[in-house]
Amino acid sequence: MKTIFPAFLASVFFDMALGAGSATKGTGTTTRGWSCCKNSCSWSNKALVNSPVISCDNVDNLLNSPARRDGCESGGGSFACSDLSPWAASNDLSYGFAGVNIAASNESAWCCSCYQLTFTSGAVNGKQMVVQVVNTGSDLGNDQFDLAIPGGGQGNLQGCTKEFGGTTDLWGASYGGVAHREDCNALPDPLKAGCYWRFDWFRNTDNPTVSWEKVTCPEALSYVSGCRRNDDPVPGKVTPTPTKSAPIESGTVAQGSQCGGATYKGPTVCVSGTVCTYVDENHYYCLPDPASTRSTPTVTSSTPIPTIAQVWDQCGGNGWPGPYRCKDSQCVKFDDFYSQCQPYSSGGGQPVVTSKPQSSAPATYPWGGQWTRPHRTWPGQVPNQPTSGKPTSANPPAATGYAQLYDQCGGLTYTGTKNCAPGLKCVYSDQWYSQCQKA
Numbered sequence: 001m002k003t004i005f006p007a008f009l010a011s012v013f014f015d016m017a018l019g020a021g022s023a024t025k026g027t028g029t030t031t032r033g034w035s036c037c038k039n040s041c042s043w044s045n046k047a048l049v050n051s052p053v054i055s056c057d058n059v060d061n062l063l064n065s066p067a068r069r070d071g072c073e074s075g076g077g078s079f080a081c082s083d084l085s086p087w088a089a090s091n092d093l094s095y096g097f098a099g100v101n102i103a104a105s106n107e108s109a110w111c112c113s114c115y116q117l118t119f120t121s122g123a124v125n126g127k128q129m130v131v132q133v134v135n136t137g138s139d140l141g142n143d144q145f146d147l148a149i150p151g152g153g154q155g156n157l158q159g160c161t162k163e164f165g166g167t168t169d170l171w172g173a174s175y176g177g178v179a180h181r182e183d184c185n186a187l188p189d190p191l192k193a194g195c196y197w198r199f200d201w202f203r204n205t206d207n208p209t210v211s212w213e214k215v216t217c218p219e220a221l222s223y224v225s226g227c228r229r230n231d232d233p234v235p236g237k238v239t240p241t242p243t244k245s246a247p248i249e250s251g252t253v254a255q256g257s258q259c260g261g262a263t264y265k266g267p268t269v270c271v272s273g274t275v276c277t278y279v280d281e282n283h284y285y286c287l288p289d290p291a292s293t294r295s296t297p298t299v300t301s302s303t304p305i306p307t308i309a310q311v312w313d314q315c316g317g318n319g320w321p322g323p324y325r326c327k328d329s330q331c332v333k334f335d336d337f338y339s340q341c342q343p344y345s346s347g348g349g350q351p352v353v354t355s356k357p358q359s360s361a362p363a364t365y366p367w368g369g370q371w372t373r374p375h376r377t378w379p380g381q382v383p384n385q386p387t388s389g390k391p392t393s394a395n396p397p398a399a400t401g402y403a404q405l406y407d408q409c410g411g412l413t414y415t416g417t418k419n420c421a422p423g424l425k426c427v428y429s430d431q432w433y434s435q436c437q438k439a
Contacts, residue, residue, distance in 0.1 A: 023105040025213040028143030030117070032152035032177065032198070032207070034191070036079050036159035037072035039099075039135040040107070047111035047229065048275065053134045054226040054376070056081040058163045060190050061373060072159040079163045083224050083376045084134060084148055085194025088201040091438055092127050095220055099135030099146040107136045108277040108287075112227040114217035117145060122205035132221040145210065149198050150191035151184055153177040164188055181433045190375070200406060200437075204429050224376045231275060253286045260284030309341045311423050312405055312438060342404075343421055403436045410434030 040046065042055040044066045052066040055078045062081065069076035086096030100110050110133045117129045131145065140146060153175045154160040160171050170186055172178035178187075181204075184195035198204060222228040251267040253259040259268050259276040261283045270276050270286035277287040309315045309323045315331040316324050316339030324331065326341035333339045402421040403409045409418050409426040411433045420426050420436035427437045 023102055023109065023214070025211075026103075026143055027120075027209065027211050028145060029141065029209055030119075030207055031140075031144065031146045032149045033099075033146055033155060033175070034080070034148055034150045034152045034160065034177070034194075035072070035155045035157060036163045037155075037157055038068075038070040038076070038078040039080055039084075041111035041134045041136070041227065042066055042078070042080075047108045049112050049230060050228050051226050053112065054081050054083065055079065060188075071163055072157045079159065080134075080148075082150065082188075082190035082194070085150055085191065086129070086147070086197050086202075087193070088197065091201075094127070094129045094197070094201055095218065096129060096131050097134045097148045097221070097225065098131040099137055099140060099148070100133050101136065101140035101142060101144050103142040106277070108275075110136055112217070112222075112225065112229045113232070114215050114221060115145070115212045116215045117210040117212050119205070119208045119210055122208035123203035124205045124208055127201075130215065130218060130221065132217055132225055132227075134225060134227075143212070145212070149177070149194060149202075151178040151187055151195035152198065179430075181429060181435075199429050199433065200435060203427070226376070255286050257286055258283060259286050311341050311343055313341050315339045315341045405436055405438070407436050408433060409436050 038055050039053050042053040044052055046052065055063050055066065055068065057063055057077055058071060058079060060079075060082050063078055068078040071077050071079040084097040086094055088094045098115075100115070102110060112132060112134070114130060114132045117131060119125055119127050119129070129147075131147065134148065135146070137146070151172060153173060154168075154171045154177075155174055158168060158174070161168050168174075172183060178184060178195065181196065181199035184192050184199070187195055217228060217232050219234075222232075228234070251269065253267050253270050253276075255271055255274045258264060258266065259270055264284070268276060274286040276284045308325050308327045309331075310327055311329040313326075314320060314322060315326050316333065318336050320339075329341040329343050331339050332342045401417065402419050403417050403424075403426075404421050405424060407420075408414055408416065409420055410428070412431055414433075418426060418434075423439065424436040425439045426434050428434045
C-alpha cells in the first residue's frame with residue numbers, strides 16, 4: 001500500500017531539507033527565565049529519548065510519572081526541578097539547561113539535544129556554556145536560547161508563586177527576575193545556587209548574543225536531566241557502524257512516511273538518514289535526522305596537565321586527573337569529589353576554608369515546605385558558592401584582612417573588607433554588589 005505524504009508534512013520536510021545546515025550551528029540570541037512550570041520535554045513522546053526530562057512536585061521531590069499535569073494549570077502538580085539550575089565548571093565554562101527555538105528544525109529534534117554556546121557580547125564575551133534543551137515555546141524567536149536561571153523571571157503564568165506560595169514580589173519582575181544578588185537569599189534553598197550563578201559566573205549579563213553549535217551531550221547534563229537522545233552517542237563509548245538499511249519491501253519506512261503512533265500498526269524502522277519523528281500521539285513520520293548533519297567539534301590535542309596546581313585550582317577528588325600538590329598554598333578537601341588549593345592563613349600552616357560543611361538538617365522554606373533530597377549532581381560538579389551573599393563564620397574577612405574567592409567586596413550598603421586575597425580582584429556587578437573573582 002502506498003503511503004500518502006500529508007501536505008503539511010511535505011512543507012515541513014521541504015523547509016528542513018533546505019535548512020539542514022542551520023540546524024547544527026549558527027548565531028543567535030539569549031534570554032533568561034525560570035517559570036517553575038513543567039518543561040515541555042518532561043512529557044512523554046516528545047522525542048526519541050531514553051526518558052523524558054525529570055519533573056518534580058511542589059516541594060521539589062522527583063515525580064515518577066511524566067503524565068502528571070503541569071502545575072501551572074489548574075489542579076496540576078508537576079513543576080520544573082531545581083536540579084536543572086546552571087553551574088560553573090570553570091571560570092570560562094558552565095553547564096546548564098535552556099528552552100530553544102532553532103530555525104529549520106522542530107521539537108522532536110530539539111528535546112534533550114545539547115548546544116555549545118559561545119557568548120559574543122556583554123561581560124561574558126568569550127565565555128562558553130553547554131546547554132541541554134528541556135523546554136520549547138512558540139513565544140521564542142528563531143535561534144533563541146532561553147537560559148534556565150532561577151530568579152530570572154517567572155513569566156506571566158506566575159508558576160513559581162503557584163509552586164512555592166508566597167508573594168510575587170519575591171521573584172522580581174515577571175520578565176527579568178530579581179534585580180540584585182542579595183535578592184537570591186529570599187528564594188527557596190534549592191534555587192539559591194542557580195540564582196547566585198547569574199551574578200557570579202554570568203556577571204549579571206543582560207541577554208548576550210551567542211554563536212552556537214550542536215554537540216554531543218556531556219554525561220553531566222544527561223545525568224542531571226535524566227534524558228538522553230537515542231541518536232546521541234554516549235561519550236567514551238564506541239558507536240557501532242550502522243549496517244545497510246533493509247529494502248523498502250521488507251518493512252523499512254520510506255522518508256516522509258508514517259512510522260508510529262497510538263493507533264499505527266505498520267513498520268517502524270526508517271530508511272538511513274531519517275528518524276521516526278513525533279508529530280502528535282497518533283502520528284510519527286520518517287523525517288531527515290538532524291544528527292546526520294551534526295557538525296563534529298574539532299578535536300585538538302590536550303594541554304599537558306601541570307604537576308603543581310596554582311592557588312584556587314582543583315587539587316583532588318574522585319577521578320581527578322590533575323595535580324595533587326599546590327604551589328605556595330595547601331590542598332583543602334571539600335568533599336569526595338573536589339579539593340582546592342587555598343592560601344595559608346596569616347598564622348601560617350592552616351588553610352583558609354572558604355565554605356563550611358553542609359548542614360544535615362533539611363532546609364525549610366519561609367512558607368512551610370521542606371527541602372530534603374540532594375540534587376542529581378554529576379560526580380565532579382562543584383556546587384555554586386557561596387550559599388549566602390555574606391561571608392560565613394568559617395571565612396571571616398576580619399581574621400585575615402582579605403575577602404576570599406566569591407566573597408563580597410563592595411556595594412552601597414556593604415560594610416566589610418574591600419580587599420581581595422592575592423591573585424583575586426574585586427569585580428563590580430551592580431551598585432549593590434561587587435565580588436572577589438580570579439583575575
